[in-house]
Amino acid sequence: MTEREPMDKADFKKSLDAYQAKRDQFRLVDVPEQWYLMIDGHGDPNTSPAFAEAIEVLYPVAYTLKFASKRELGRDYVVMPLEGQWWAQDMAAFTSQRDKSRWDWTLLIMQPDWTTPEMFDAAVAKVDEKVRAKGGPARLGDVRLETLAEGRCVQTLHVGSFDAEAGTLARMHDEFIPGRGLRRTGRHHEIYLSDFRKVAPEKQRTILRQPVEEVRG
Template sequence: MATQTDLEPQYVALYRATAEPQIVMVPEMTFLMIDGTGDPETGESFQRAIPVLYGLSYTVRFALKRSLGVQHKVGALEGLWWAPDMDAFRVKNGGDWQWTMMIRQPPEVSADLVEAARAELAEKKDLRRLDDTRLESFTEGRAAQIMHLGPYEAEGPTIARLHDFIHEHGGRFDGRFQKHHEIYLGDPRRSAPERLRTILRQPFLEAATATSGDR
């Protein structure tokens, strides 16, 4: 009989943000990741990356069930966003955005299992960015997060509240060194924009270690 694995208890709060900012400790987790540059709305790289990430995640899911008898749900799509010049975000210059899109994997997923799943998926579909995906651990540490309700382009005021919260708690968010993290709990293909739910998360430096360029 297959065993069921889902979010471990210590991870549940990380994917259940509220409308009020809160501090969380984000431990090491493993993700399938793919990198890119450019506007997610119009960029060809982004449009090709998402089907690859989901396709490989589902293939890994079935492979894990076959090999170890472990059944799990494919996690939410997540994204890390940054830019060498953070003014690119303020003026919405999407062409300069850099990103890593990722989907969390259960601890039983190994590099060998991912490579076998990649080969299996390559035989079924012609996905040009399939070889660009990787399995990688990511530790975020202390962070602040908040739930944003509504369209992605309306995130500005919610992000401002998150920044204010970080400052009030003696921290700084430096966008040159830390990455803005979004967790997409809604599907824009099936949900009205005003009903989309997105967790916004930002790690922050302690004030004593922040630099003069902190944001």
């Protein structure tokens, strides 16, 4: 590659159908198996130190992998947005009661399919080397690289605050899904197209996704 031949930068938000959604329009999408950086936690995302620590550790690993891919493989890409899977022992605590203290979660950042465990291990070691003297990120050892295969899902784009999701979720869960002869499986999944640390709540854009399966018999 010469200086006159710039490296193409892949943007999977634009090229993958699983990251396309329109506001207040529910649609079925088949989500393929994909690699993700993952880290687990529990509790209110607004007050739990573990939630902030999880974000602080995911991004350094994600960007270290991106730069390694560009440098070593000649493959550059836009780092994907933060995502989250959310659930509770009683899902009413999530969908209607919104009792955030009872929520469990896994934060994720999707990785290209050419990412390998060896690349991940090298990225974690590099981040650890850089931050060891500074005493962070605290949860580096909790990050993992795994695949997730959600298959058939229903999703839509929600614009507004997270606390305003309840009505959209009620329509998805109680109207659209059963109306198509489907039932929920797996965990509620959110894709944060907006950085909620910087964007006003009323302008936040979030894909809401729910894995489903056909009701048989």
